[in-house]
Amino acid sequence: MSETLAAADGRDPLGRDTIPKFIAYNGQHRRDRPAMREKDLGIWQSWTWGEVAAKVRQLACGLAEAGFQRGDKLAIIGDNRPELYWSLAAVQSLGGIPVPIYQDSVADEVQYVIDHAEARFAIAENQEQVDKLLTIKDRLPRLKTIIYSDPRGLRHYNQPFLLSLETVMERGAAFEKANPGFYDAEMAKGSGSDVSIICYTSGTTGRPKGVMLSHDNVVRSATLAIAFDKINEDDEILAYLPLAWVGDNFISYAEAAIAGFCVNCPESGETVLSDLREIGPTYFFAPPRIFENLLTTVMIRIEDASAIKRRMFHYFIGVAKKVGRSILEGKPVALGDRLLYAIGDLLVYGPLKNVLGMSRLRLAYTAGEAIGPDIFDFFRALGINLKQLYGQTECTVYLCQQKDDDVRSDTVGPPAPGIELRIDEQTGEVLYRSPGVFVGYYKDEAATAEAKTPDGWVHTGDAGVFTDDGHLRIIDRAKDVGRLNDGSLFAPKYVENKLKFFPFIKEAVVFGHQRDYATAFINIDLGAVGSWAERNAIAYTSYADLAGRPEVYAQIKNCIEQVNRDLASDSSMAACQIRRFLILHKELDADDGELTRTRKVRRRIIAERYGELIEALYSDKQAVAVEAKITFEDGRTGTFKANLAIQGAETFIPMRKAG
């Protein structure tokens, strides 16, 4: 359709500059096409664009009737429900700003966001969220009205400031009758430069910051992304990621309205996988963890299947791994292999994709963290167009997107259309300029000034390098990146992630900042190494014993050398190859303060606690004695003595591409 052919800067040729205008347009031009579905009482209920546009209009009028003013904020808290998406649009059409809040936040976090955003209105999905709001209501003097959408369990709540969504809608309908033309006039007042949403980032340090995105940010970024992936009104998605996350707002709300496709809301958080299967989306976004879980489930199921099925599965997955990616990317493949792949599709890949709900999947994205190459390749080999993107809230979701025919597991692709990227020479940090650059942090000038340079570049906080052919590779948080003594870049997390993709390695800590070369601590995975030891008749008594076995050292050495070989193939990272390593006698543990509760390595604490071991790695000792204090589960402490071996690993000469 011509309307989706946007200008190169992402501006709409029809001049629609806010999402409510797109919804109103869809309400006329796609009146009978499905806009939203929600599974309720076991049946998919649907709403057409015509109905959605009418609901939004009614809700907006209802809010206006309840005293909602231009510039007011509405806090939104709940799961992915159609009503909550409507409330986004209703608020925006009145010139207000929605502030979605993560539904699993505790009351204190909710209070901080509502208080900081100065929201006068809140909409909550159900009793659970209403209760949360009621416990903090006293501390939020500005909060005037709370609207709830699911009345269950709320029958006895009789606070005057509590309104059911139904009531608001009814009053809205009456209000509209009395004031025809009100809604259209209000909506027309909206312009692209208005703030469209404030997304509070879940900030790992300190309080969350409110990222203000303008309508222009969202509309232009979404329009460009739609053109990039040729997303159209026939697409289907499942909206299951938190509403408060900018990505869900972008895909399930902005892209849906602009491209006019249908958004499906799952029945509950627990039914996502079966709903996925029923809907069979064509466009799907998931963090790497979800793909990892899917793959693990498949593998476990297959190991329980009958021998014939198992062998058939493994044979055809082998075929897929050999040629699947080439077929997907349209590269030349021998006729025999093509035939085998076609048979495999009939017997294995097709049924498997059906079970996973991926039969119709045309476009899948993953982002957020590094995805294991095996997992990535597995899905691509099945013929699923899984790609990576890179971005953050401040740039309106994406900076880099992989192209359909040029997808790799270790880069995030070239800069997306309309986006300029550069890498700071000094720090290695990635900076960008794009139509999606955020307006600022709400009520935090200092942080805004820190993130944005005067000439419009924004700091991502991530360190990256460009590969020789222009793909961006994110290597680490900028503050963790260091230098080896010879001046070459040292990115510990990048190397650690590569190590952790091996099933034998549970955790790795790599050192090298201001040193001559890189070294590593390794934590073995007791499950994986233990079962390997069992199969190879290696007896062991404890974790420490197993970790110290020479056979285990040989396996880990193997893994490290593979990583080294991999690093050597990339000129910018070749210096990070690991020369010496040791396997720790105990697992790094959050109880000992060595990891955070979300299992991130705490470098400083480990460097302090294991200083001796690190020094030994940089000497020529072949072993080092340790005496460690350990905390048992019951809180008692004890000491542990062991002799840890240190081994060298082969390093490789960096290879440069010919020409």
Add this chain to the structure above:
Amino acid sequence: MNPAQKTIGDVLLKVENISLSFGGVKALTNISFEIREHEILAIIGPNGAGKSSMLNCINGFYHPQEGTITFKGQPRKQMRPHEAAKQGIARTFQNIALFKGMSTLDNIMTGRLLKMKSGLLSSAIYKGPAEKEQIEHREFCERIIDFLEIEAIRKVPVGRLPYGLQKRVELGRALAAEPTLLLLDEPMAGMNLEEKQDMCRFILDVNDEFGTTICLIEHDMGVVMDISDRIVVLDYGRKIGDGLPDEIKRNQAVIDAYLGVQH
């Protein structure tokens, strides 16, 4: 935030001078109490006190040798369980009694059996009135599934479910019969704390949303004291206490029965 004080109505079921014995064993001796509309009544007592036998008498599975049971003002004697069910008494069991090979949804649908009117023939033909009826019943069951938050296990055979969820499905099946009186035999036995909390919430919600009268047997005193409006205490087949939770806590006979006294 506080739910409005609920109103407890008239006597729904009255048990008078019930005695039940199996051969020489006297399970219940001369028991009388009342269950009032809209209340949650707990029956407690040490092992072998006769609690389950009492429930079995109420839903017509056992026939007491003496005494009368009056339900909704109608005295009754010698009633079969399915007749009790027709009158609006549903129950769950101490040991889960579900159809293990059937899905959650199908198990709950069995709770609607008494409400189904289509005969064998029209059900076999299915198209027409039987289909319409089936859809209505399915919708009712879906409301229960929604209420008990078990959407994710709708199609899972119950034999594969963890214990706590099976208990919830059993409650769902009892609710499917739209009972006026719901008998729960140890609804929280063998559950962990979180499952117990969930179950408590569902019991209170059922009582509140549907106005169902509930009579339950439970061993967890914390739960009993928290959720019940009134408590009846049995020991060795005799009633030793009857009253509000606070009165029961202070009742010497009850304390003796639970902690033991020197004879």
